[in-house]
């Protein structure tokens with residue numbers, strides 16, 4: 001145009017990325033500046049529990065004008081006191097026996113020691129000046145029901161709650177539930193029929209989230225979280241996340257359609273559900289799972305290798321935005337091919353009207 005620039009429309013966009021083994025300040029700078037140039041405004045970055053690595057990455061993010069969300073898995077731990085781990089319906093502690101995969105060593109969310117450990121860890125990271133948000137992940141129970149697309153991978157049919165993956169039946173949880181409701185959950189043949197028991201466990205997660213959130217807010221920092229889609233359709237039923245009751249500042253639902261054997265339009269349906277449940281309390285950034293090796297997608301057996309191909313990106317972004325999302329988040333920027341970036345950049349530079 002002859003006179004001045006056309007105002008650019010651009011929707012907010014984020015990425016989730018974990019730190020690799022060969023990361024240096026130089027590789028971070030190369031990655032973050034590239035992602036920023038492709039339209040990412042912020043990064044949810046997983047450097048585990050390593051405070052110094054978060055510090056290094058947060059500085060690079062800031063130098064590139066990006067918001068930094070320190071992404072830290074919450075309930076998964078290997079080396080804590082064996083008495084504070086979650087216990088399944090068969091009486092097995094997650095410390096000794098795990099559902100699905102060996103890293104599923106989930107802590108019990110009802111233990112004071114677990115709260116103390118987590119708030120101290122998240123607090124240390126929140127104290128880093130360049131950290132804008134701490135980002136909860138795995139702040140939940142073990143998946144008592146797995147996403148439909150994962151059944152074949154683990155050789156399971158999960159039409160009902162799966163006792164091996166149904167937590168927490170530790171002495172403290174069973175006894176606290178009895179005190180609160182008068183119900184002895186161990187007397188049930190089918191505990192999944194007890195609505196109070198499901199609610200009790202959702203409340204344990206909500207209380208833990210809100211206690212840590214209060215502590216982070218007291219430090220002048222914000223909290224975001226990766227959550228299951230829903231909350232009602234999946235998150236509450238699968239992992240006890242009643243996330244509309246959380247007091248955090250931003251939500252990143254993992255709207256990974258391929259995990260649920262759904263197409264990209266489905267992302268719009270679950271986005272609308274979450275936005276409606278929050279009723280304006282906090283923004284929702286719709287999490288999109290990217291298929292890196294997309295030209296071979298049909299021959300990849302593992303559904304965790306599936307995800308959006310370039311031609312589906314626009315539909316997923318549009319469905320998110322037209323159903324009230326504040327923006328989108330990519331899992332992961334490293335999985336994005338040039339073809340993905342091309343369709344993504346087109347999609348994030350359009351204006352959308354929320355229905």
Ligand SMILES: [Zn+2]
Pocket residue numbers: 085086087108109110168169170171172173
């Ligand atoms: Zn417990």
